Amino acid sequence: MQKLDDELVSPNVFVDVVIFQLIDNELSVLLVKRARDPYEGKWALPGGHNPVGETASQAISRSLFEKAGIKTERLELIEQLYTFDNTDRDPRGPAVTLAYLGLSRNLVPKASKSTWNPQFFPVNDIPQLAFDHNLIIEHAKDRLASKILYSNITFALLPRLFTLSRLQEAYEAILGRKLDKRNFRKKYLSLDLIKPTNEYHMNGAHRPAKLYRFNKHGIEYLSRSFDEAL
Amino acid sequence: MQKLDDELVSPNVFVDVVIFQLIDNELSVLLVKRARDPYEGKWALPGGHNPVGETASQAISRSLFEKAGIKTERLELIEQLYTFDNTDRDPRGPAVTLAYLGLSRNLVPKASKSTWNPQFFPVNDIPQLAFDHNLIIEHAKDRLASKILYSNITFALLPRLFTLSRLQEAYEAILGRKLDKRNFRKKYLSLDLIKPTNEYHMNGAHRPAKLYRFNKHGIEYLSRSFDEAL
DNA sequence: ACAAAAGTGTTAAGAATACACCCATGT
DNA sequence: ACATGGGTGTATTCTTAACACTTTTGT
The missing domain is CATH 3.90.79.10 (Nucleoside Triphosphate Pyrophosphohydrolase)
Structure with missing residues (x-):
């Protein structure tokens, strides 16, 4: 050689x-x-x-x-x-x-x-x-x-079971801006990345929150990225 | 040390x-x-x-x-x-x-x-x-x-003056699929990445094509990526 | 009964898609 | 006159964006 x-x-x-x-x-x-x-x-x-x-x-x-x-x-x-x-x-x-x-x-x-x-x-x-x-x-x-705008990457940051509010807070912390609650939920649920469980998170003096889990605990990409403003 | x-x-x-x-x-x-x-x-x-x-x-x-x-x-x-x-x-x-x-x-x-x-x-x-x-x-x-879906990166592949058909062909070659001519033009022109010149490209036995140029010959990112299907 | 976060729906505006014919030129 | 690629508009569907009240619980 x-x-x-x-x-x-x-x-x-x-x-x-x-x-x-x-x-x-x-x-x-x-x-x-x-x-x-x-x-x-x-x-x-x-x-x-x-x-x-x-x-x-x-x-x-x-x-x-x-x-x-x-x-x-x-x-x-x-x-x-x-x-x-x-x-x-x-x-x-x-x-x-x-x-x-x-x-x-x-x-x-x-x-x-x-x-x-x-x-x-x-x-x-x-x-x-x-x-x-x-x-x-x-x-x-x-x-x-x-x-976070075109994948399920937040699965790696959240606990296995989490509330939608917690998910939204994660987005807000990472994007550095507030998101609209109703639009966020509607949009995110439509992506089929997470599914509801039968469990609830009881926390304080307020209505308990339904817990969700990610469908996949591995990265998954969306075919179309969702909008900036979510 | x-x-x-x-x-x-x-x-x-x-x-x-x-x-x-x-x-x-x-x-x-x-x-x-x-x-x-x-x-x-x-x-x-x-x-x-x-x-x-x-x-x-x-x-x-x-x-x-x-x-x-x-x-x-x-x-x-x-x-x-x-x-x-x-x-x-x-x-x-x-x-x-x-x-x-x-x-x-x-x-x-x-x-x-x-x-x-x-x-x-x-x-x-x-x-x-x-x-x-x-x-x-x-x-x-x-x-x-x-x-190519969220930037003007094609500026680096096309000649300084180019027709819209040539631009579309570049997209098609890179994405590997055909795009709709009317929708492509409408969409791309709305992005404000290129502007028309007063020159025309005369090529064969058909109507001459208007020549365009990129506004910037350096990479520029769009605030929102355009849709997959363009 | 009150405080606190969870949950929920509608409307209007904008973007994406599907689609077919006329135009200007060279031969 | 015909062949070739250039150029253009509209209607429908889907997505986004803006927005406020009711529910469930603990104290």
């Missing part, structure tokens, strides 16, 4: 994950406090080096577990977001960073190596982060906001 | 580009015949190694010029498509491949190192390619087909 190039030296490869979760109906993102240079002490997305011998998924699983005590099997969904090339990630030279987007419900982060101090922050109130991580989170928000 | 890891060895990094162009109203893709192992003699997307010291864009520019004599400035649009990790790209070990999508009009490929024999193939009639390049092209087709 012929040699490819005289010098086959590549940039280093890193992975970073944006993990979103709804906490008190607010879209929140998992951050860790960096325990090492560069940017030691700054908040950042969980991630790390992708060494030879690991796929990107494996590198993510390992980093997530080391830094936040989270097993990727506990994520409801993970997908590639964007690849940032020649970031300043690695002080020793050029780097390529593969950013992923993960969605979960109910995860409680707890670092095995406690120094990373993993925590969820509301996306509308995050500090200045290491690297270009603020930018990555913006990308992730945009991706999510566009995907 | 503290060391990151004892061993910081990353997969190799490659880039590949899917360049689409309309040729005789058919969506076509630029391929090169590999002059080196692996897959010597097989058709493949143009691409190559991304060494330290080059951004992905630079690596693409260089590979495209070496293998197809094309300068990236001649592309009307280029964007990231997807990143494939741990492909079998590099016989010497694991690799990450950054795939890009480029659109152009009128490019005539000509290798400077002629062994790569660059040529456009109709996307509906491409041979079995090296690596997972057939798959990458499918991704690229899907991306393009979805983007």
Whole structure:
């Protein structure tokens, strides 16, 4: 076999994950406090080096577990977001960073190596982060906001049984605007993504709410995206 | 500064580009015949190694010029498509491949190192390619087909002045189905992406066609995607 | 009886679809 | 005069958007 190039030296490869979760109906993102240079002490997305011998998924699983005590099997969904090339990630030279987007419900982060101090922050109130991580989170928000308009992706953020009000609140949190209750329900029910159960959620001094569940707990795309204004 | 890891060895990094162009109203893709192992003699997307010291864009520019004599400035649009990790790209070990999508009009490929024999193939009639390049092209087709429904991306494929019939044919080629002439025109003109000129295209034994131009020669997104069936 | 969230329907405006004939030109 | 692709309008159906009151429960 012929040699490819005289010098086959590549940039280093890193992975970073944006993990979103709804906490008190607010879209929140998992951050860790960096325990090492560069940017030691700054908040950042969980991630790390992708060494030879690991796929990107494996590198993510390992980093997530080391830094936040989270097993990727506990994520409801993970997908590639964007690849940032020649970031300043690695002080020793050029780097390529593969950013992923993960969605979960109910995860409680707890670092095995406690120094990373993993925590969820509301996306509308995050500090200045290491690297270009603020930018990555913006990308992730945009991706999510566009995907809820043409898929059942909210299945990954809501509990298995949920009320229509809760679903609407999730949409409102992600889109960042209020929706009309009657129109939302009429429209969403017509999509055949969810079905009612016989259970009710009794909460406070008011009428109990019917609980619904998603038909599929995997992503499903609509043939036509629904309207912006929903 | 503290060391990151004892061993910081990353997969190799490659880039590949899917360049689409309309040729005789058919969506076509630029391929090169590999002059080196692996897959010597097989058709493949143009691409190559991304060494330290080059951004992905630079690596693409260089590979495209070496293998197809094309300068990236001649592309009307280029964007990231997807990143494939741990492909079998590099016989010497694991690799990450950054795939890009480029659109152009009128490019005539000509290798400077002629062994790569660059040529456009109709996307509906491409041979079995090296690596997972057939798959990458499918991704690229899907991306393009979805983007023509919510952006002016066709500006990058059509000549500066074009007739509505030509525009419609572009849509039909990319979507793979026929569209209604009256509805297409009414809808597209209502989007305010193009404007008529005072020029006409005289072609054969029939009425001359009015020529239009795009308002912007850069990508522009619609606030609401137009309907699937257009 | 009151407070609080759940639930429900109609109307008007706009968008999508289906569909067929005349127009301007070259030969 | 005919063949060829360019150009145009209307009626129907479906979707969206705007909007307010009744129901069920706990206290």
